[in-house]
Amino acid sequence: MEAANKVDMPVADTEARVKKQSAFWKTLKRYRALFIMIIPGMLYLIINNYLPMFGVIIAFKDINYAKGILGSDWLGFKNFEYLFKTSDAWIITRNTILYNGSFIFINTVLAIAVAILLNEVRIKLLSRFYQSIILLPFLISMVIVGYLGLSMMSVESGFLNKQILPMLGIDPISWYSEPKYWPYILTFVNIWKNVGYLCIIFLASIIGIDHEYYEAATIDGASKWQQIRSITVPLIMPTITIMTLLAIGRIFYSDFGLFFQVPLNSGPLQPVTDVIDTYVYRGLMTLGDIGMSSAAGLYQSLVGFVLVLVANYIVSRKNRDQALF
Amino acid sequence: MNKNYMNQGFVHAIFIVLVSLCLFPFLLLVMASFTAEQSIVRDGYSLFPKMLSLDAYTYLWNESTALLRAYGITIMITVIGTFVGLLISALLAYPLSRRDMPMRGVLSFLVFFTLLFNGGLVPTYLVYTEVFHLKNTLMSLIIPGLLTNGFFILLIRSFFSTSIPVPIIESAYIDGATEFKIFYRIVLPLSLPILATIGLMLTISYWNDWFNGLIYITKPELFSIQNLLNRMLTNIQFLQQNNLGGNSSQAAASVPMNSVRMAMAVVGILPIIMVYPFFQKYFVKGLTIGAVKG
Numbered sequence: 001m002e003a004a005n006k007v008d009m010p011v012a013d014t015e016a017r018v019k020k021q022s023a024f025w026k027t028l029k030r031y032r033a034l035f036i037m038i039i040p041g042m043l044y045l046i047i048n049n050y051l052p053m054f055g056v057i058i059a060f061k062d063i064n065y066a067k068g069i070l071g072s073d074w075l076g077f078k079n080f081e082y083l084f085k086t087s088d089a090w091i092i093t094r095n096t097i098l099y100n101g102s103f104i105f106i107n108t109v110l111a112i113a114v115a116i117l118l119n120e121v122r123i124k125l126l127s128r129f130y131q132s133i134i135l136l137p138f139l140i141s142m143v144i145v146g147y148l149g150l151s152m153m154s155v156e157s158g159f160l161n162k163q164i165l166p167m168l169g170i171d172p173i174s175w176y177s178e179p180k181y182w183p184y185i186l187t188f189v190n191i192w193k194n195v196g197y198l199c200i201i202f203l204a205s206i207i208g209i210d211h212e213y214y215e216a217a218t219i220d221g222a223s224k225w226q227q228i229r230s231i232t233v234p235l236i237m238p239t240i241t242i243m244t245l246l247a248i249g250r251i252f253y254s255d256f257g258l259f260f261q262v263p264l265n266s267g268p269l270q271p272v273t274d275v276i277d278t279y280v281y282r283g284l285m286t287l288g289d290i291g292m293s294s295a296a297g298l299y300q301s302l303v304g305f306v307l308v309l310v311a312n313y314i315v316s317r318k319n320r321d322q323a324l325f
Numbered sequence: 326m327n328k329n330y331m332n333q334g335f336v337h338a339i340f341i342v343l344v345s346l347c348l349f350p351f352l353l354l355v356m357a358s359f360t361a362e363q364s365i366v367r368d369g370y371s372l373f374p375k376m377l378s379l380d381a382y383t384y385l386w387n388e389s390t391a392l393l394r395a396y397g398i399t400i401m402i403t404v405i406g407t408f409v410g411l412l413i414s415a416l417l418a419y420p421l422s423r424r425d426m427p428m429r430g431v432l433s434f435l436v437f438f439t440l441l442f443n444g445g446l447v448p449t450y451l452v453y454t455e456v457f458h459l460k461n462t463l464m465s466l467i468i469p470g471l472l473t474n475g476f477f478i479l480l481i482r483s484f485f486s487t488s489i490p491v492p493i494i495e496s497a498y499i500d501g502a503t504e505f506k507i508f509y510r511i512v513l514p515l516s517l518p519i520l521a522t523i524g525l526m527l528t529i530s531y532w533n534d535w536f537n538g539l540i541y542i543t544k545p546e547l548f549s550i551q552n553l554l555n556r557m558l559t560n561i562q563f564l565q566q567n568n569l570g571g572n573s574s575q576a577a578a579s580v581p582m583n584s585v586r587m588a589m590a591v592v593g594i595l596p597i598i599m600v601y602p603f604f605q606k607y608f609v610k611g612l613t614i615g616a617v618k619g
Contacts, residue, residue: 033504041417055448141533162369297445
């Protein structure tokens with residue numbers, strides 16, 4: 001159909017080259033409009049994504065604004081040496097992996113349970129209503145979640161300190177300066193905000209299951225619990241595996257808002273709320289320690305990249321169609 | 326099809342608990358905004374406050390300059406960001422969906438690679454502040470969120486290549502339509518479902534965005550509603566300190582700051598909550614297509 005495919009067999013070398021060249025120009029002319037269309041998007045990706053990728057060299061430099069980014073002196077691996085000499089690198093890596101690991105596990109289990117239950121609601125209108133409400137927290141910004149948290153945990157006027165704890169005869173707790181509660185609080189907030197999303201994904205997969213399996217099982221006298229265990233869960237297993245592997249591929253990246261807004265950026269809580277993302281942010285914006293911050297950022301990008309590749313490799317071994325590439 | 330369901334009483338009981346857990350913090354926030362300041366100081370936030378009051382909303386109404394400006398900025402960046410983001414995404418996705426597009430593989434890979442690797446916060450920040458000097462401009466609230474990475478482009482591309490019949494495009498071309506005409510007369514109208522879905526996701530992410538404002542904006546007069554809320558979360562006096570309230574005639578002590586803060590949060594989520602029921606279908610669709618292969 002296109003001119004590009006109609007290159008004749010070469011008679012002589014030069015003649016062929018001329019023809020090839022003219023074919024190239026013909027193709028370019030034919031597809032000129034399509035190439036123009038991609039310009040804004042490609043330009044954007046170059047600025048927003050590719051320039052920063054080359055910007056990772058900052059981690060190996062002693063950034064001096066007067067000299068500019070390219071003109072600053074090279075430091076080699078000094079920034080990384082400093083980073084891994086302190087206990088910071090260990091603490092933020094541990095926090096990031098432990099939090100994300102438990103989020104993946106707990107959210108998946110709860111979301112499957114809720115999705116199965118949603119599918120058991122006989123009145124479809126009510127099922128849709130429940131679904132919308134459970135998804136509501138996913139829709140709002142983390143700043144608002146910070147406010148909701150404050151209305152619960154504010155020391156002087158929070159719902160917990162003023163209404164719940166007095167009822168139980170417990171003294172008020174200064175939530176925002178007691179690190180020991182925060183692993184639980186953050187896990188709870190994360191469940192509250194994100195389970196609805198995962199639940200919708202699993203529900204879509206459950207709805208796709210053929211009803212005949214259940215009918216056959218009912219005739220054979222299988223209980224509801226047996227049906228869930230031997231039909232529903234095995235049949236949505238591919239979705240569960242994919243969602244889990246994708247999440248594991250992103251285990252080095254945290255939900256910055258959760259760890260920044262919900263604890264109100266409180267200093268005393270840092271040992272238990274600091275993750276790689278908050279560490280990088282603080283180094284850049286409050287401490288002005290660009291070297292350390294960019295080293296931690298590159299560490300995250302590289303490990304994250306490897307994890308995505310590994311996760312995708314495992315997915316593609318399990319099911320070629322579900323893999324990203 | 327007769328399906329045997331679980332005991333409905335048990336199922337509904339569980340959902341009543343779950344729905345209450347999801348809604349409770351929102352109800353508490355709304356009630357807090359309607360609670361008289363003395364009541365908050367004495368009894369804390371409660372679903373059934375002893376003294377109700379409209380003071381917080383009266384204050385916001387009287388001192389609305391800052392709030393209205395932040396609202397205006399949020400609406401502006403949301404509208405512009407969604408429109409431009411959608412346009413350049415669709416423009417980039419369409420040629421990549423065409424099987425006859427030269428260099429399709431290389432270009433698609435360039436889009437796709439942005440999902441796998443990113444330079445991270447520090448280089449991105451330095452590119453926008455040191456190279457393009459976007460610090461303290463409204464552009465810094467719009468540009469970083471336009472595409473973020475190639476994810477939406479891949480979603481739109483696969484919609485184009487599966488839902489738009491190639492013969493339609495070919496016959497339009499043979500009839501003498503230009504590529505741009507084919508794009509906006511045929512491709513875009515046939516793709517309204519995906520464009521609505523992605524547009525909704527972009528709208529929500531612009532409305533909820535506080536991160537770009539946090540790192541790029543330091544001038545209070547350029548704050549979006551989320552940034553104003555963000556500042557007031559840790560600094561309750563922020564509105565007054567910056568004289569953002571226009572005439573600061575009211576003495577600081579008499580301002581019902583605890584409830585004002587909650588009222589502002591209510592005003593911040595109100596638009597999203599109000600449109601949510603109407604767009605829920607597209608929202609759910611956006612989440613589920615995002616989960617399967619792009």
